Amino acid sequence: MTDFLSRLDGACAANQSLVCVGLDVDPDKMPIPDVADFNAAIVDATAGLVCCYKPNLAFYEALGIPGLKALEVTIAHIRQAAPQAIIIGDAKRGDIGNSGTAYAHAMFQVWDFDAVTVNAWGGRDTVEPFLTQPGRGVFVWCRGSNPGSSDLQDLSVSTPHGNMPQYQHLAREVKTWSAANNLGLVVGATVPDQLKAVRDICPNMPILIPGVGAQGGALESAVQQGAASNGRRAIINSSRGIIYASQGPNFAQAAGREAAKLRDAINTILDAEGKGWP
Amino acid sequence: MTDFLSRLDGACAANQSLVCVGLDVDPDKMPIPDVADFNAAIVDATAGLVCCYKPNLAFYEALGIPGLKALEVTIAHIRQAAPQAIIIGDAKRGDIGNSGTAYAHAMFQVWDFDAVTVNAWGGRDTVEPFLTQPGRGVFVWCRGSNPGSSDLQDLSVSTPHGNMPQYQHLAREVKTWSAANNLGLVVGATVPDQLKAVRDICPNMPILIPGVGAQGGALESAVQQGAASNGRRAIINSSRGIIYASQGPNFAQAAGREAAKLRDAINTILDAEGKGWP
Numbered sequence: 001m002t003d004f005l006s007r008l009d010g011a012c013a014a015n016q017s018l019v020c021v022g023l024d025v026d027p028d029k030m031p032i033p034d035v036a037d038f039n040a041a042i043v044d045a046t047a048g049l050v051c052c053y054k055p056n057l058a059f060y061e062a063l064g065i066p067g068l069k070a071l072e073v074t075i076a077h078i079r080q081a082a083p084q085a086i087i088i089g090d091a092k093r094g095d096i097g098n099s100g101t102a103y104a105h106a107m108f109q110v111w112d113f114d115a116v117t118v119n120a121w122g123g124r125d126t127v128e129p130f131l132t133q134p135g136r137g138v139f140v141w142c143r144g145s146n147p148g149s150s151d152l153q154d155l156s157v158s159t160p161h162g163n164m165p166q167y168q169h170l171a172r173e174v175k176t177w178s179a180a181n182n183l184g185l186v187v188g189a190t191v192p193d194q195l196k197a198v199r200d201i202c203p204n205m206p207i208l209i210p211g212v213g214a215q216g217g218a219l220e221s222a223v224q225q226g227a228a229s230n231g232r233r234a235i236i237n238s239s240r241g242i243i244y245a246s247q248g249p250n251f252a253q254a255a256g257r258e259a260a261k262l263r264d265a266i267n268t269i270l271d272a273e274g275k276g277w278p
Numbered sequence: 279m280t281d282f283l284s285r286l287d288g289a290c291a292a293n294q295s296l297v298c299v300g301l302d303v304d305p306d307k308m309p310i311p312d313v314a315d316f317n318a319a320i321v322d323a324t325a326g327l328v329c330c331y332k333p334n335l336a337f338y339e340a341l342g343i344p345g346l347k348a349l350e351v352t353i354a355h356i357r358q359a360a361p362q363a364i365i366i367g368d369a370k371r372g373d374i375g376n377s378g379t380a381y382a383h384a385m386f387q388v389w390d391f392d393a394v395t396v397n398a399w400g401g402r403d404t405v406e407p408f409l410t411q412p413g414r415g416v417f418v419w420c421r422g423s424n425p426g427s428s429d430l431q432d433l434s435v436s437t438p439h440g441n442m443p444q445y446q447h448l449a450r451e452v453k454t455w456s457a458a459n460n461l462g463l464v465v466g467a468t469v470p471d472q473l474k475a476v477r478d479i480c481p482n483m484p485i486l487i488p489g490v491g492a493q494g495g496a497l498e499s500a501v502q503q504g505a506a507s508n509g510r511r512a513i514i515n516s517s518r519g520i521i522y523a524s525q526g527p528n529f530a531q532a533a534g535r536e537a538a539k540l541r542d543a544i545n546t547i548l549d550a551e552g553k554g555w556p
Contacts, residue, residue, distance in 0.1 A: 024377070058377040061384035065346055072343070090377075094397060095370050096424035099302070099336040106339035119372060121399040121419065123426025141399065146374035148401025151451065152444070155435040166430070166444075173429065 004115065004137035005181035007086060008206055011051040012232060014084045016277040017263040018223075020052035020208070021255075022090070022239025023074065025059045025067075029244045031251045035063065035070035040077045042243050045256035047082035049263050052235055054208075056090040075112060088208070089113035092141055094126045104129040108136050117141055117186055117208070120170060124177060137182050137206070140174050142198055143167040145188025145211030154194075167194060171201045184208060189236070192221035199225060206233045212262075213241030219262075223269040231275025238262055282393065282415035283459035285364060286484055289329040290510060292362045294555040295541040296501075298330035298486070299533075300368070300517025301352065303337045303345075307522045309529045313341065313348035318355045320521050323534035325360035327541050330513055332486075334368040353390060366486070367391035370419055372404045382407040386414050395419055395464055395486070398448060402455055415460050415484070418452050420476060421445040423466025423489030432472075445472060449479045462486060467514070470499035477503060484511045490540075491519030497540075501547040509553025516540055 002010075012018055023039055030038045043053065055074060060067040078087055089111055093103040100122075107116040107130070115137030120127050130138045143153050153167040161172065167187075174183055184206035187195045198207065209226050212219050219236070226234035242262070246254035270276045280288075290296055301317050308316045321331065333352060338345040356365055367389055371381040378400075385394045385408070393415030398405050408416045421431050431445040439450065445465075452461055462484035465473045476485065487504050490497050497514070504512035520540070524532030548554045 026376075056373070056377050056380075058371075058373055058380035058384065062380040062388065064384075064388045065343060065350070068343055068346065092373050092397070092400075093336075093370070095334070095336055096422055096427070098304075099334050099368075102334075102336035102340040106336065106342075110340065110342045119370070119397050119399050121397050121430060122370075122422050122424060123429030123431070125424055125426030126422075144374055144400050144404075146400060146403055148403030149374070151401030152399060152448065153401070155437070155444070155447070157433040157435050157444070158441070159433070163436070166433070166435070169433070170430065 001134045003181040004135055005206065007114065007135060008051070008137065009232060011084050011086045015048055015050060015263070016267065017049055017051050018234055018236050018266050019050040019259055019263045020054050020088065020235045020237040021046055021050050021242050021259060022210070022237050023053055023055040023243065024239040027063070029247070031247045031249065035067060036073035036077070039070070039074040041252040042255050043078050043081050045252040046242070046259040047085070049256065049259040050085065052086045052088055053078050053082070054088040054090050054237055071111070086114045086137070088115045088117065088139070090117045092117050092119045094119035094122050096122055096126055100126045101129040104133065108133045115139060120174070124173070127177065131177070131180070131182060134180070137184060139184040139186050139208045140170065142170050142174070142185040143187045143191055143194045145190040149188070168197055168201060171198045175202050175205065178205070186210065187226070189218065189222035192218065192225050195222065196225040199228070204228050204233060206235060208235045208237060210237040212236055213238045219265055220269055223266050224273065227270070227275065231270045231273065236262070236266055279412045281459040282413055283484065285392065285413060286329070286415065287510060289362050289364045293326055293329060294545065295327055295329050296512055296514050296544050297328040297537055297541045298332050298366065298513045298515040299324055299328050299520050299537060300488070300515050301331055301333040301521065302517040305341070307525070309525045309527065313345060314351035314355070317348070317352040319530035320533050321356055321359050323530040324520070324537040325363070327534065327537040328363065330364045330366055331356050331360070332366040332368050332515055349389070364392045364415070366393045366395065366417070368395045370395050370397045372397035372400050374400055374404055378404045379407040382411065386411045393417060398452070402451070405455065409455070409458070409460060412458070415462060417462040417464050417486045418448065420448050420452070420463040421465045421469055421472045423468040427466070446475055446479060449476045453480050453483065456483070464488065465504070467496065467500035470496065470503050473500065474503040477506070482506050482511060484513060486513045486515060488515040490514060491516045497543055498547055501544050502551065505548065505553065509548045509551065514540070514544055
């Protein structure tokens with residue numbers, strides 16, 4: 001079984017792309033009403049341009065059971081249309097004991113996600129159930145892209161290694177949890193200093209970076225601070241900026257164009273640093 | 279519209295009970311295979327004995343879409359069989375911006391839960407979408423009942439009010455977020471000292487207390503430390519200890535017996551402190 005990190009590296013190399021498309025479906029913004037059809041069109045238009053797709057479960061749950069059925073169809077469609085892509089279930093799950101085990105089962109066995117985002121507030125033992133699945137990845141929510149993330153994540157905590165912001169302590173901890181190349185972190189593009197600090201702590205871990213585009217995070221700093229020294233392991237997510245690029249009948253084409261533009265912009269930044277694709 | 283706290287107080291007074299039944303369905307432990315039928319039998323046997331039901335979404339999601347359909351049927355059944363009961367969606371949700379708004383919509387509008395558990399790791403702005411729903415409650419996960427909860431929650435953080443464990447800082451913060459009597463906290467029965475500290479910080483806020491029974495938390499300290507000075511506002515959850523009290527055909531009767539036993543044990547502790555029901 002290939003480990004998760006190798007799968008992720010392979011998905012990036014296949015399209016020479018660090019772009020993740022966030023499939024945040026919203027009937028108020030979608031130019032066609034059917035969620036599964038909308039996603040299929042987006043996936044078909046971007047399959048050769050990206051490394052990952054990231055459905056955020058919140059948007060599917062908000063549509064009730066029909067939304068979850070559309071998610072099921074979407075995952076099956078990605079497997080067909082973009083077989084190399086990593087599908088990240090953005091769910092920020094986390095709970096104790098047998099509840100945590102049930103969430104891990106839901107995300108990996110029921111939904112068949114390749115990776116999942118988790119919330120580690122409950123501690124290491126709430127993350128462990130997600131780490132037992134060979135070849136599947138876990139991105140721990142380390143530093144959010146929202147203003148409120150400073151409320152807890154930036155507080156200075158006292159640790160055996162001295163005082164440091166909580167998110168840095170978490171990054172250090174997560175590093176010690178990684179036994180099978182299956183752990184990563186989530187850090188927002190809107191906070192480049194925090195992104196740099198996390199990359200310094202975890203030189204080789206994959207970092208999922210939301211917040212470019214609609215959320216206003218700067219791409220250049222996200223790539224420069226977020227990528228590992230070899231120019232990889234930064235997964236740059238864009239949701240609304242790609243999938244809602246146009247509300248017209250050409251929406252899928254527009255999404256493909258935006259995904260290509262983002263891929264090329266990232267690769268230009270990598271090239272300028274001598275870390276481009278071979 | 280009655281505020282959430284009044285609804286919760288009313289549900290407790292109706293049955294003179296602080297017992298919450300956790301509907302953590304598990305096909306390996308259920309004596310009958312149908313999830314909705316199992317829950318209906320448990321609810322029918324306990325409707326006159328408890329104040330709340332708490333389905334943990336992890337267990338329903340682990341069963342896929344059929345599990346979620348069973349949850350839908352279960353919620354409708356509770357509305358019929360125990361119309362006064364508060365239904366808490368134990369989901370530990372939390373995400374930023376429009377994702378958080380979508381989760382709040384899912385929990386309150388789609389599922390129609392009366393209250394929800396949330397994870398505040400992302401800060402105040404990730405909790406706010408849940409606070410805009412008149413009459414619905416939000417329990418912020420403050421201190422878990424699991425060993426790993428000490429990893430982050432017990433760390434000493436530097437705050438404008440001095441250094442304190444993170445969970446205490448969170449309790450102080452949550453207190454300032456409560457505008458409409460709709461906020462509570464989750465603190466485990468397994469950590470009575472932390473429970474006492476939180477109750478001291480928040481004298482009147484409802485505290486949802488998991489961890490008695492199967493998880494080994496002591497009931498007496500949970501009630502003594504967890505209840506407000508008037509002997510209310512502590513919601514004592516038991517899941518496995520009630521719903522899997524028997525694996526035989528009499529499982530519902532056994533669940534009713536255990537729920538009654540827990541209610542009476544709690545009320546005896548309250549009586550001994552002069553805080554019993556009138």
